[in-house]
Amino acid sequence: MADQQHTEHDALHRIRHSAAHVMAQAVLEVFPDGKVAIGPPIEDGFYYDFDLPRPLAPEDLVIIEDRMRAIIQEDHPFIYQEVDADQARQLFHDQPYKLELIDGLAAGGVDEYGEPVQGPVVISTYQHDKFRDLCRGPHVSRTGELNPAAIKLLNTAGAYWRGDERRPMLQRIYGTAWETADDLELYLERMEEARKRDHRKLGKELDLFSLEPDLLGGGLVLWHPKGGMLRHVAEAFCKEEHIKAGYDLVYSPHIGRANLWETSGHLGFYRDSMYPAMDVDGMEYYIKPMNCPFHILIYQSRRRSYRELPIRLAEWGTVYRYERPGVLHGLMRVRGFTQDDAHHICTPDQMPGEIRFVLDFCLHILRSFGFEEFKAYLATMPEKHVGEPEQWQAAQEALREVLDRAGLDYVVDEGGGAFYGPKIDLKIRDAIGREWQCSTIQFDFNLPERFEMEYVAEDGQPHRPYMVHRALLGSLERFLGVLIEHYGGAFPVWLAPVQVVLIPITDDQLAYCRDVAEQIRMAGLRVEVDDDRDRMANKIRKAQEQKVPYMLIVGKREVAAKAVAVRLRNGEDLGPRSMDEFVRLAREVVDRRSTELVL
């Protein structure tokens, strides 16, 4: 809904909105008894929801699309008219969904999304040809302004009426519409590009991970050796950075007794997302959905003085959460995942500094992985909340201040915080412009209270500390999924599971290759020798497909010269290089975590 505000009067917005109306007419021509719900423009296109006597088949879309082209060519004007509620009810007497919308407008002043209408409530309709829709516009002036070659119906989907899962499931048709056929073509290419980068596809092709829903269970990930290496490198880098930044690494078990989860409140408000209890020695244990309670126990293992604060406890903690079957999706939405989780426990005085630190650190980590563009969301105190308003104020101030200071683009979601504290969510923008939420920095006024966390201050008295919960990459699974798509599987050298492949031209160079590989391995690079009985060209092809950054071709000439011929993943041929030269080159690229193959 946020984009709509900005694009309300854009040409594309009008085109898409009008295309939705044209589609609705076409659908009603095919299904005269069909009921129409709502049909707004959206990013890249539009949709319209219908209640129809039978499920739509792909063939229906072809027919509807043809009909749409005809309506466009007939060049009907879009006619705007304001009506009062009674007139509207009369006009849409056989359209129950429209009647509900009219009632909402007339009585409560809410629009089709249930949002309050700003300003005076005006009920208006737009008509073109025989189709009249309850609509506030805007539209193009005539159907002929739509480009029939730039419109395409994409797919159908189920969608609840007014997004409420207790209400009827409608049939939604998604379409896309542009000014020109070229724009449509570009959009379809963009979709194709996204499909090529799909981490589920690349995960298989690059042998990174697998999901075995039938054998293992849904939402559970198996990391293969290549994916395991990718993950290891990412984790090892992050852990090193955490240690340098002053975090302490901790480890906690996967299960804990019920009383822990009762104290934390999870059994009260988070139970639906937790796996059922298991019985151990007559006591109930639960698999952890979060790491927080364990870190709090570590904090509470002895009396804490203000002198040792802030305490920063970090853990790559694997948690399990029950997700409804229909929402699981590759690595992006799983049931078992590892968070790069940490809890900052500090005094009120230290709090602003901790926030500043954690955001800077977060950006440093994300940038290291090659992400440059971020969007932040600040969520503030909701109606239902725990903790004192002054605490919230102070925390929100600190969050706001660090966002301003970091010069980040941010959106404030007033009242959008969790009941236990305000938070900043960070989204990263990937190589093809998609946004992914990974990082979150959240205050928690709930758990310190529930666990009665304390530290002894200068006054010798116990005080309640601030606790900030944060995850930077969020879920490792998800982050690696994003990383795979961001790079389309062609990782920067420092992350590539295999950095170097040695390709002997004939078996005569095998021994030399193995010798060279050993030296490269000693230099800390990940190297393989392709000793298959394939031709060199095929070995290059395989390495290319695996997106290995460096291919070292070795024939008679290289052996004689004690060299390797360096071919890059991008097809470039650097020609013969000595071992030292190549190692120096590769090491520098790796050490700088460069996204380039040569510096």
Add this chain to the structure above:
RNA sequence: GCCUACAUAGCUCAGUCGGUAGAGCACGCCCUUGGUAAGGGCGGGGUCAUGGGUUCAACUCCCAUUGUAGGCUCCA
């Protein structure tokens, strides 16, 4: 969880009207030792997701279950 579609070899996919399955890649063996994206030959490999039903006969039709895809809802 809901709607729709789909599920055939390790992977990608054919399989007509119901008559118990095929290709390419991958894999194995043999020949080939080839200078920057696929050399050639032969071979192994399937309870057609699972369980029921209809039928003389089911990969094919029907029902259920499981899973996947695209959405919706959800993601304190």
